[in-house]
Amino acid sequence: xxxxxxxxxxxxxxxxxxxxxxxxxxxxxxxxxxxxxxxxxxxxxxxxxxxxxxxxxxxxxxxxxxxxxxxxxxxxxxxxxxxxxxxxxxxxxxxxxxxxxxxxxxxxxxxxxxxxxxxxxxxxxxxxxxxxxxxxxxxxxxxxxxxxxxxxxxxxxxxxxxxxxxxxxxxxxxxxxxxxxxxxxxxxxxxxxxxxxxxxxxxxxxxxxxxxxxxxxxxxxxxxxxxxxxxxxxxxxxxxxxxxxxxxxxxxxxxxxxxxxxxxxxxxxxxxxxxxxxxxxxxxxxxxxxxxxxxxxxxxxxxxxxxxxxxxxxxxxxxxxxxxxxxxxxxxxxxxxxxxxxxxxxxxxxxxxxxxxxx
Amino acid sequence: xxxxxxxxxxxxxxxxxxxxxxxxxxxxxxxxxxxxxxxxxxxxxxxxxxxxxxxxxxxxxxxxxxxxxxxxxxxxxxxxxxxxxxxxxxxxxxxxxxxxxxxxxxxxxxxxxxxxxxxxxxxxxxxxxxxxxxxxxxxxxxxxxxxxxxxxxxxxxxxxxxxxxxxxxxx
Numbered sequence: 001x002x003x004x005x006x007x008x009x010x011x012x013x014x015x016x017x018x019x020x021x022x023x024x025x026x027x028x029x030x031x032x033x034x035x036x037x038x039x040x041x042x043x044x045x046x047x048x049x050x051x052x053x054x055x056x057x058x059x060x061x062x063x064x065x066x067x068x069x070x071x072x073x074x075x076x077x078x079x080x081x082x083x084x085x086x087x088x089x090x091x092x093x094x095x096x097x098x099x100x101x102x103x104x105x106x107x108x109x110x111x112x113x114x115x116x117x118x119x120x121x122x123x124x125x126x127x128x129x130x131x132x133x134x135x136x137x138x139x140x141x142x143x144x145x146x147x148x149x150x151x152x153x154x155x156x157x158x159x160x161x162x163x164x165x166x167x168x169x170x171x172x173x174x175x176x177x178x179x180x181x182x183x184x185x186x187x188x189x190x191x192x193x194x195x196x197x198x199x200x201x202x203x204x205x206x207x208x209x210x211x212x213x214x215x216x217x218x219x220x221x222x223x224x225x226x227x228x229x230x231x232x233x234x235x236x237x238x239x240x241x242x243x244x245x246x247x248x249x250x251x252x253x254x255x256x257x258x259x260x261x262x263x264x265x266x267x268x269x270x271x272x273x274x275x276x277x278x279x280x281x282x283x284x285x286x287x288x289x290x291x292x293x294x295x296x297x298x299x300x301x302x303x304x305x306x307x308x309x310x311x312x313x314x315x316x317x318x319x320x321x322x323x324x325x326x327x328x329x330x331x332x333x334x335x336x337x338x339x340x341x342x343x344x345x346x347x348x349x350x351x352x353x354x355x356x357x358x359x
Numbered sequence: 360x361x362x363x364x365x366x367x368x369x370x371x372x373x374x375x376x377x378x379x380x381x382x383x384x385x386x387x388x389x390x391x392x393x394x395x396x397x398x399x400x401x402x403x404x405x406x407x408x409x410x411x412x413x414x415x416x417x418x419x420x421x422x423x424x425x426x427x428x429x430x431x432x433x434x435x436x437x438x439x440x441x442x443x444x445x446x447x448x449x450x451x452x453x454x455x456x457x458x459x460x461x462x463x464x465x466x467x468x469x470x471x472x473x474x475x476x477x478x479x480x481x482x483x484x485x486x487x488x489x490x491x492x493x494x495x496x497x498x499x500x501x502x503x504x505x506x507x508x509x510x511x512x513x514x515x516x517x518x519x520x521x522x523x524x525x526x527x528x529x530x
Contacts, residue, residue, distance in 0.1 A: 036454055036492035039438045043452035045503075119450075141480075148482050154454035155489045159468070160477025162454045166468050169457070171479040201473075228474020 001070045001108075003081055007324045011088060011110030011127070014315060016307035018130015022298040023246045025178040025218065025311065028089075029136045029235070030125040031144055032163045032172035036154040040164035041100075041117055049100040049117050056116045059150045060105050066146065069105040069114070080329065083320035089127070091115055112139060120164050120172075122147070133175065133239045137231065160227060170227030175238045178207075179245060182217040182295045183252035190219075193245065201225050202241060207287075216287035216314065221245070253299060268296035276347045280336040286317050286343070309346065317342060362387035383424045435459045437497040454493045495524060 013026040038044060038052050060066045074082060074095060082096040091104050095118040102117035115123040124147075126140040154162040160170035168174070184190045194204045207218045221241070223234050256264045271292035274281070294310050296302040315321060317339050323330050326338055362369045363385055371391035373384045386394060431443035440452030442460055451457070457464060469475055482489075498521045505514035 034454065036489040037495035039453040039496050039500075040451055042448060042450040043438055043440055047503075048499075148484075152484060152489055152492045153482050154493065155482050155484075155486045156454070156457050156477075157486045158476055159457050160479060160481075162457055164450045166451070166464060167471055169468065170472065170477045173479070225472045225474075227468065227472040228476060228478055230479045233478075 001068075001106075003070070003072060003077075003084075004324070006070075006088065006106075006110070007084075007321070010308075010312045010315065011090075013089075013110065013127040013129045014308065014311040015129045016311045018128060018132050020242070020246050021130040021307065023180055023249050024131045024242065025180055026127055026129055027131055027133045027136050028125065028127045028174075028176045028178070028220075029133065029140050030123055030174045030176075031140055032120040032161070032168045032174075033122040033124070033144070033147075034154040034162055034164070035121050036152040038121065041119060041121065042164060044100070044117075046100055049102070052121050053101040053103055053116050055151065056114075056122060057103065059147055060114065062150060063146050066105070066114075066143070069107055071105045072103060074102045074104055075100070080320050080323055084324055087315060087318040087320050092118060094118060112143065114143070120168070131177065131239070131242055133177070133235050137235055141231075167224075168226050171229075171231050171234060173226055173231050173234055174222055175235050176220045176222035177238060177242050178218055178220045179242070179249070180217055180291070180294060181219055181245070181249050182291050183256055184249050185217050186256060187252045189248075189252060193248065197221060197241070200237075200241070202238065215284065217291040253295065257299060264299075265301055268292050268299075268301055272296065272302060272347075275343050277344065278340045280333075281340045281343065282336055283318060283339065286339060287314065290314055290317075305347070313343065313346060360385055362390055364390045430463060433460065433463075437493060438500065453496050454489070455496070458490075491524075495521060498524065 013028075016025075018024070018027075034040060035052055035055065038048050041049070044052070057071060060069060060071060072085075074085075074091065077085075082091070085091045085104065086093050086096050088110065090106055090110060090113045092115070095102060095104070095115055098118075100117060102115075104116065105114040107113065111128065112124070112126040115125065124140055124143050126136040126143075128136045156162055161172040163169050163172055181190060181193075184193060197204055201224045203222050203224045205220045205222070207215050207220070221238060223238055225234070229237075271289040275286070275289050275293065290310060290313055293302060293305070294307070297305050297307060297310060316325065319335055322335055322338050322342065325342070330338060360369045361367070365387060367387035367389075369385035370388055371384075371386045373386065373391065373394070384394070431441060431446065433442045434440065435452055435456050436459065437455040438453035440456060442463060445451055445456070445460070451460075465475060498517055502514050502517035502521065505511070505517060
């Protein structure tokens with residue numbers, strides 16, 4: 001498998017299957033780990049970072065279940081390829097932009113990725129479509145066990161798994177669920193939801209994680225606490241709140257359908273219309289309009305359009321993805337034209353055998 | 360003592376930490392309220408609990424700038440990071456920092472997580488083994504410094520010790 005092979009498909013987590021997938025896009029679990037015999041990343045010298053990378057690369061190759069992963073030296077990748085991986089949620093923006101020896105190992109179907117030398121020496125991340133926290137944990141936990149057999153993790157009897165930032169110490173686990181909440185945004189209830197989540201120590205972030213804006217009405221809900229509770233308890237804490245929010249979103253959607261059906265239908269139709277006919281369009285506008293269309297499909301107001309197609313469009317119209325698809329570097333103006341062309345092609349009423357998910 | 364912004368007596372003594380060096384402020388009740396409401400409205404915009412906010416919250420109670428300056432000078436013998444450097448960047452230097460800065464980290468960690476003791480999975484190897492491996496960080500750092508100082512005899516002693524420690528663990 002090569003990096004360019006990834007452009008031809010969409011990650012499994014975009015397939016739009018799995019429980020509650022009308023509202024829940026994906027479930028993600030990441031574990032933060034450090035080797036005991038190296039300084040943490042921010043204090044490590046270039047030799048230290050190279051030493052960590054070399055040891056972890058060797059470890060991955062020595063484990064049968066992991067040796068066929070796509071292992072990429074992030075430092076040696078071109079800017080566009082790094083940006084591509086960020087858009088695909090396989091690495092964080094910090095990992096793309098930092099310095100020193102660092103890598104990522106990507107699993108089949110992009111169901112998991114291992115980041116080497118991001119904020120910690122190793123971050124194991126699992127992703128699944130829909131609300132599937134148990135299955136994701138099973139996979140991530142297994143990879144952690146396999147790696148732990150071959151290396152010595154930094155571990156403390158009281159504080160647990162040691163991490164560069166005390167906000168991750170203990171289990172080192174971050175459980176996130178990505179939700180699509182257009183109705184709560186439209187009915188101006190989203191702030192209320194955030195505030196009540198903050199009261200129970202859950203964090204809310206936008207589409208690309210820490211510090212990002214909530215583009216396209218996507219929100220990631222995750223745990224803030226990592227110490228003093230078991231991994232299963234922390235997963236349950238997030239998992240238990242999701243049905244409450246999805247119910248709330250469905251109620252808001254029901255309300256919109258009942259109280260302002262014409263306005264809602266008009267909004268969705270206009271969004272669909274623009275996406276299918278525009279000659280030039282920005283990625284911000286695309287995300288905004290795709291969000292309305294996605295809600296339209298969920299509510300049965302738009303036929304002939306699959307959720308998996310839509311999910312794929314969210315990713316494929318991002319800047320680096322577009323450029324990799326066309327195989328050329330494009331400035332903003334040209335990207336906006338190319339994006340519009342791509343959308344017209346994949347949203348046209350004619351039957352499209354090569355959906356964007358196969359492109 | 361007078362308030363530093365007006366002529367009224369200073370009844371609030373605040374040690375500000377979110378900048379670089381600890382700064383002492385002496386304010387009257389009105390100016391203190393103004394000052395504190397400014398800083399909390401900033402942190403309210405942050406949806407995730409930032410390290411700086413947690414640190415400032417935890418430490419701004421009853422400590423003088425002098426006491427803090429002393430705490431700041433403490434260094435980890437393994438990686439050499441000072442507590443001040445940790446405060447400034449929000450990141451620790453090596454696993455041993457959790458041991459040598461334990462007293463200062465306890466209230467901070469309690470503030471962030473509401474708990475102090477790990478309750479999740481543990482690695483099959485003991486934590487004592489992990490701490491033994493951490494010593495290698497210091498050995499490598501010292502060897503690098505010995506080479507830089509052209510003290511090659513010391514450097515090769517350290518290299519032997521590193522090899523012994525690594526080999527010894529594998530036996």
